[in-house]
Amino acid sequence: MTDANQPYIVVPAGGPQQAGVRPDEDLLEGLNRPQRDAVTFRGQALLIVAGAGSGKTSVLTRRVASLLRTKDAWPSQILAITFTNKAAGEMRERVSQLIGDRAQGMWISTFHSACVRILRREAEQFGFTKSFTIYDSGDSRALIKRLVKEHEADTYGMTPSGVMSRISKLKNELADAESYARSANMTDPAERIFVELFADYQRSLQKANAFDFDDLIGQVVYLFRAFPQVADSYRRRFRHILVDEYQDTNHAQYALIRELTRPPGSDAPPMAGGGGMMIFDAEPDAEDGASLTVVGDSDQSIYAFRGADIRNITEFERDYPGAKVVLLEQNYRSTQNILNAANAVISHNFDRKDKKLWTDVGEGEKIIGFTGYSQHDEAQFVADETEALRKAGIDYSQMAVFYRTNSQSRALEEIFIRSAVPYKIMGGTKFYERAEIKDALAYLVAVANPADEMAVRRILNKPRRGIGDVTETAIARYAADEGITFRDALANASALGVGPKIQAGIAHLDAVLAEASALMVPSTGELPPPTAVADGLQLLLSKTGYTDALRASRDPQDEARVENLDELVAVAREFARNNPEGTIVDFLTEVALVSDADDLEDASGSVSLMTMHTAKGLEYDAVFVTGVEEDLIPHRISANEPGGPQEERRLFYVGVTRARKRLYLSLAMTRAQFGEVTVAMPSRFLQEIPTELMHWRQSPGDVNSRGGTQSRALNARRGGPGSSGGFGGGGNTGRYGADLVPLPRRESSDISKFANRIPAKVRDNGDMELGPGDRIRHDDFGEGKVDLVTGEGAKRVAHVRFDRVGAKKLLIKIAPIEKL
DNA sequence: TTCGGTGGATTTTTT
DNA sequence: ATCCACCGAA
Incomplete structure (x- = not known):
């Protein structure tokens, strides 16, 4: 870029700048024109449409730095929202690199934090109270499970997870039980039960002094709406709000941002009871709402399943009239081949603004395809290839393997261990979801927030104290009779009418909890020492006999559990070091909100394994997208949901665009699930990639034409990729293996190699006329009758009752159907 | 109350 | 294949 001398058409809000050098000139170095516009724009609303790899993070951090540098904002006036804690940490880091310590005082965090x-x-x-507990999804599920049982809702076919996801969806829409009840069909007994459950769940949370994940957002919105003066204090404070990954915000998050960007004082209702009206001397722009910057890419919206609403970004200009829009389309990450593939795939989504990523780094390598006989075979290919890449000079930490579902990581892990390839699984089975960790945290919660009955119940009989269902119920009854909390009931073990042994057990538990409280939450008002949390945790674990019980166990897994607990204590000590003032509540907040995916890249020296969702926002020199099969990506479950397959395509797009130099797409012909081997078909997305962009080491046709399905991953040792030039799929070549004579170069990228052909062209039934009563035939589901057609245009959805498989919802435009 | 066995469901993605 | 809920025996 050589346009550094072009005049900027920028009117800094903070007053006239000196002619000549801008104070933020150095921040613009190396940025292209639109990027600069995004950094320097000053105004009420800015939408940055940032394609994958377009330098979005750089722009965002520089924009923040620029706001500070030009004195358009004080650090305390900035609120920057990111999607993960990790992203927040990186952003804070990069901003302080740009402008130094002034980064202190900014709020850079996730919505939830x-x-x-x-x-x-x-x-x-x-x-x-201040010490409320945060329920993670496991906690919510446990609570809902209990309620479902109590209400006998299972007789109506309600499952805890079903109820939970319905409640979550409603909360994301800012609905509560009452408002839902108003629109629900209350003559339906199942609906009535559900409403009761919902209300009961909410009451339980309130009673436990707890919020679930969704409440964290929703309750703040309620708070702001119910207490305008509270809202105003935040509106006056945050004058610049920046939101990353805006395409993945849900309605509650959208509403929160709307509340925050309102002009202060704008929604003060007629003051009830003459409460002190706040008069503010007209600070220059006190009447304006905060300036809002959102960054996003609707092609990377992959969280609709949990309530993200793509319209938040597509309709931004309507929501914030006069918004400036900046498009970042130049990609600084990937080679053109990779981008072409990504563009080709994503262009199959209709109803999207056309946008084409481009780069000036050149074509680069072709995309490598590989088809294994089994998932192990596929994994072996990946492992071999990582080895070859490392020999070619790429560090393990610059390689990543993606998959659609967590369960796919197993086969990869097995083979990686066998092949001695160092790897790290990002965000898989979570440390904080392990039973022993949850137990330990429940002990802490019992101390920090005694109102949280769930936590107390959880630890009641861990380790074994002979307390079972009967005793638990007795405690609950006693607490209810006396009008005290479940926790306080423990202090009166003798009044429960249970055996002496159990009484002693309860009394002991009560005493240990009390001792820990005295240490961690001194009632004298003085601050506990920084080590209090770690010490208290250790005290709880040892004096309750929790660790001893594990040590005494014969189960070999329990040894690992003890180690995990040690690890947790170490985490607490580390926390104390970083937050000398940190209380037990702060510690619990951190562990509730920090996920393992946030572990900064201590993946140094190892290959990263993760789901495609986790991969969002990351980039690697070499990327393996595995399991590129129908029913996996796109996932089978998505097929029935309107918009599902398109979201899957975006997910695949996200995976592909993570790669800088090399991209591998692999699949298996057979895949074992539920202990059964099933035949897999190549994903439709593969056929959306122009054939000339790919080089198949082993195409689906190669594998199938030999009819071989035996897996040889576990004993075969192959030649490295160096010896495997271009094996053609002739049919008599044997398999990709060590003992083969390379055939004359013949690329097997021909689409005819696909053994299981799936329609290469995307169907377009856009103009099919369909109405209630029509009969149709579906390629997979057979014949059925249309009940109802909803939606408009490209989004028309047919609700069909199939003769064989029951009711399904189909997106008419793309469903493989014909009218009969 | 605890333990062990059996049968059934289970796997989409996550702050 | 693996995890969980449920059941009957100690």
């Missing part, structure tokens, strides 16, 4: 911060301050306003 920011909301917790607000809720902790304001909790007392609406019936919670």
Whole structure:
């Protein structure tokens, strides 16, 4: 870029700048024109449409730095929201690199962390205390499970997870039980039960002084709406709000941002009871709402399943009239071949603004395809290839393997261990979801928030104290009779009418909890020492006999559990070191909100394994996208949901665009699931990639034409990729193996190699006329009758009752159907 | 109350 | 294949 001398058409809000050098000139170095515009724009609303790899993070951090440098904002006036804690950490890091310590005082965090911060301050306003617990999805599920049982809702076919996801969806729409009940069909007994469950769940949370994940957002919105003066204090504080990954925000998050960007004082209702009206001297722009910057890419929206609403970004200009829009389309990450493939695939999504990524780094290598006989075979290919790449000078830490579902990681792990390839699984089975860790944390919660009955119940009989269902119920009854909490009931073991042994057990538990409380939450008002949390945790684990019980066990897994607990204590010590003032509540907040995916890249020296969802926002020199099969990507479950297959395509797009130099797409002909071997078909997405971009080491046709299905991954040792030039799929060549004579170069990228052909062209039934009563035939589901057609245009959805497989919803435009 | 066995369901993605 | 809920025996 050589346009550094072009005049900027920028009017800094903070007053006239000196002619000549801008104070943020150095921040613009190396940026292209649109990127500069995005950094320097000053105004109410800015939408940055940032394609994959277009330098979005760089732009965002520089924009923040620029706001500070030009004195358009104080650090405390900035609120930057990212999707993960990791992204927040990186952003903070990069901003301080640009402008130094002034980064202190900014709020850079996730939606959830920011909301917790607000809720902790304001909790007392609406019936919670500062030390509220945060329920993760496991906790919510446990609670809902209990309620489902109590309400005998299972007789209506309700499952805990079903109820949970419905509640979550509703909360994401800012609905509560009451508002839902108003629109629900309350003559349906199942609906009535559900409403009761929902209400009961919410009451339980309130009683436990707890918020679930969704509440963290939703309750802040309620808070702001119910207490305008509280909202105003945040509106006055945050003058610049920046939101990353805006395409993945849900309605509650959208509403939160709307609340925050309102002009202060704008929604003060007629003051009830003459409460002190706040008069502010007209600070220059006190009447304006905060300036809002959102960054996103609708092609990378992959969280609709959990309530993300793509319209938040597509309709941004309508929501914020006069918004400036900046498009970043130049890609600085990948080779043109990779981008062409990505563009080709994503262009199959209709109903999207056309956008083409481009780069000036050149074509690069072809995309390598490989088909294994089994998932192990596929994994062996990946392992061999990582080895070859490392020999070619690429560090393991610059390689990543993606898959659609977590369960696919197993085969990869097995083979990686066998092949001695160092790897790290990102965000898989979570450390904080292990039973022993949850137990330990429940002990801490019992101390920090005694109102949380769930936590106390959880630890009641861990380790074994002979307390079973009967005793638990007795405690609950006693607590209810006396009007005290479940926790306090423990202090009166003798009154419960249970055996002496059990009484002693309860009394002991109560004493240990009390001792830990004295240590971690001194009632004298003085601050506990920084080590209090770690010490208290250790005290709880040893004095309750928890660790001893594990050590005494014969189960070999229990040894690992003890190690995990040691690890947790170490985490607590580390926390104390980083936060000398940190309380037990702060610690619990951190572990509730920090996920393992946030572990900064201590993946040094190892290959990263993760789901495609986790991969969002990351990039690697070499990327393996595995399991590129129908029913996996696109996932089978998505097929029935309107918009599902398109979201899957975006997910695949996200995976592909993570690669800088080399991209591998692999699949297996057979895949074992539920212990059964099933035949897999190549994903339709493969056929959306122009054949000339790919080089198949072993195409689906190669594998199938030999009819071989035996897996040889576990004993075959192959030649490295160096010896495997271009094996053609002749049929008599044997397999890709060590003992083969390379055939004359013949690329097997021909689409005819696909053994299981799936329609290469995307169907377009856009103009099919369909109405209730029509009969149709579906390629997979057979014949059925249309009940109802909803939606408009490209989004028309047919609700069909199939003769064989029951009711399905189909997107008419693309479903493989014909009218009969 | 605990333990062990059996049968059934289970796997989409995550702050 | 693996995890969980449920059941009957100690």
